[in-house]
Amino acid sequence: MKRLQKLFVAICVMFAIMLTQVVTVSAAQTMTFDDLYMTLEISDDFIVLTPDTPKNDGRWAAAGIIQIDSKLKEFNDMGVKVLFYDKKSNTSVTMMVKDSSKTREIVNLVSMTDTELQEYFDSLVGKDSDTFVSTVEEYTHKQTPYFKLRLQSKEGESPVSEVVYGTIMNGKSIGFDIYKEGSYIQDKEEELVRSLVDNVSFTKILDASEITKESEIGIKDFITPILFILIIGVILFIFNKKNKKASQIKKKISQDMQEYRLNRRKLEEAGELTKEEALFTNSTEYHDQAIKTYCMYNQFFKRIGFWIYVIVLYLIILGYSLFFGTSIWMTIIVTIAGIVYGYYQGIAVEKMSEAMKKKYEGSRSKNAITKFYDDYFTVSGIQYISDFPYVQVTEVRKSKNYIYLYLGSEIAYFVDVTTFNKLEEENFMIFLKQRMGDKLKFKIR
Structure with missing residues (x-):
């Protein structure tokens, strides 16, 4: 047999x-x-x-x-x-x-x-x-x-x-x-x-040409669900990773803030909390261009990894519509969708800029006075004086002449380093590295 x-x-x-x-x-x-x-x-x-x-x-x-x-x-x-x-x-x-x-x-x-x-x-x-x-x-x-x-x-x-x-x-x-x-x-x-x-x-x-066409359709039918699953999988992976990381950061900041407040309370009760001298003082004007530069950076350059994922996925979808027999209308729709999405991202930057401008219009001054102490920094001028422990900072980024101190994914205070002299700027960068550690998202020369 x-x-x-x-x-x-x-x-x-x-x-x-x-x-x-x-x-x-x-x-x-x-x-x-x-x-x-x-x-x-x-x-x-x-x-x-x-x-x-x-x-x-x-x-x-x-x-x-x-x-x-x-x-x-x-x-x-x-x-x-x-x-x-x-x-x-x-x-x-x-x-x-x-x-x-x-x-x-x-x-x-x-x-x-x-x-x-x-x-x-x-x-x-x-x-x-x-x-x-x-x-x-x-x-x-x-x-x-x-x-x-x-x-x-x-x-x-x-x-x-x-x-x-x-x-x-x-x-x-x-x-x-x-x-x-x-x-x-x-x-x-x-x-x-x-x-x-x-x-x-x-x-x-x-005939032979119809067989070839059917084979191409078969390949397309095979690839389509796989491509769809991959795209959904990548999107879920990105958002899951992002949410998990955000949750971990939020939890750590909450724990660090509790510990910071507890230590401050103990020092205050023991009478050991003394007035400190600012180690660095910076004056940064929140003019329209500074606000627009921040909004552009926050929307695009800060999220460069995310946008690379988006562009790659878009190119995969566009390539699929071009090379796997999809109708010309599908290609046109995908192209228009990409243009519209990019356009609305630009609008989002403008809306964010306008919202920030409106927020600071009623301020006594457009100059933010930021003072840096050993464990915290204060911001005044554009708002009532507020203090922020360094443990509350989620990340520190740099774009052009600005340092952005983030207190979350969207809220950041500006520091224009050109208002420092060369030596002050060098010392300030060293200070940030010591206080922020891994939160510093740029390299210091």
């Missing part, structure tokens, strides 16, 4: 992967195979089993199949799309559908010349072994030539035989197979195969 199976597999080198689309059967026992552009009328006497038949379905037992998992594996390995079991004769016929570079090259047997057809048939017959012999001949069908391939043990050997009626249509090999051990296949059993073949009808015959 194993030797016969190996020989059959060798003959079927042209076959590739099994197509796993669901087969539909109507009440009138007409089976429809949409992926093959094929219908098949079958007798009510047949029990029909497919790779999608539930394991607890009683038809497995009715067909004499006990090892269902083993049979399903065989279906997968051999490319079996349907198994037909005839109750009267206790005979099984399998329908196998496979494709390969060879079948896609041939496309349809009906398009071949007599010479080409004979050469192909001859290629199916392997060399006779010491125990088996193989023969092939043409079987006439109303729409396409079929080959009848017979494998049979030689006289004196244990009787084993196999008959395959097959054709190539629309770039796929379609074969009806009957296999028997212990005795040779009888004509009445082979008649079951012929009855199936004779009732095959192809609703559409594709």
Whole structure:
């Protein structure tokens, strides 16, 4: 049995992967195979089993199949799309559908010349072994030539035989197979195969260009859900990572603030809290350009990693719409969506700028006086004097001549370092590095 199976597999080198689309059967026992552009009328006497038949379905037992998992594996390995079991004769016929570079090259047997057809048939017959012999001949069908391939043990050997009626249509090999051990296949059993073949009808015959187009559509259909899942996965990963990091920072700041206040309270109760001298004092004007520079930095450059992700995802989607057969309208929509999204990001910067300008319009001064002490800094001028412990700062960033002290993702105070002299600026940077540590998001020269 194993030797016969190996020989059959060798003959079927042209076959590739099994197509796993669901087969539909109507009440009138007409089976429809949409992926093959094929219908098949079958007798009510047949029990029909497919790779999608539930394991607890009683038809497995009715067909004499006990090892269902083993049979399903065989279906997968051999490319079996349907198994037909005839109750009267206790005979099984399998329908196998496979494709390969060879079948896609041939496309349809009906398009071949007599010479080409004979050469192909001859290629199916392997060399006779010491125990088996193989023969092939043409079987006439109303729409396409079929080959009848017979494998049979030689006289004196244990009787084993196999008959395959097959054709190539629309770039796929379609074969009806009957296999028997212990005795040779009888004509009445082979008649079951012929009855199936004779009732095959192809609703559409594709040419080579249509096969190529369908292959591209198949690739697109395969890639689309994977691409969608990847995009959703990346987005979820980014936001999950971002939210997790923000939660950790918030928790740490809360703990540090509690500890800071507790220490200050203890010093105050012990009478050890003395007035401190500012280590650095800075005056920064919150003029319109300074505000706009901050808003632009906060919206784009601070989030450069996020925008790289967005641009890459956008280019993937745009590339997909351009190179995988999507309609021109989809490409136009994707392009317009990208332009509109970019435009609204620009509007967001303007709105943020206007909101900040309005916020500081009523201030007594547009100059922020920022004083830096050992454990905290204070801001006055643009608001009532407020103190902020360094542990409350989430991050420190630099853009051009401005240092931004963030107290969250959106709130930051400006420090214009050009108001320092060169030595003060150098000392101030060293001071920031000592106090902020990893919160400092830029390198100091």
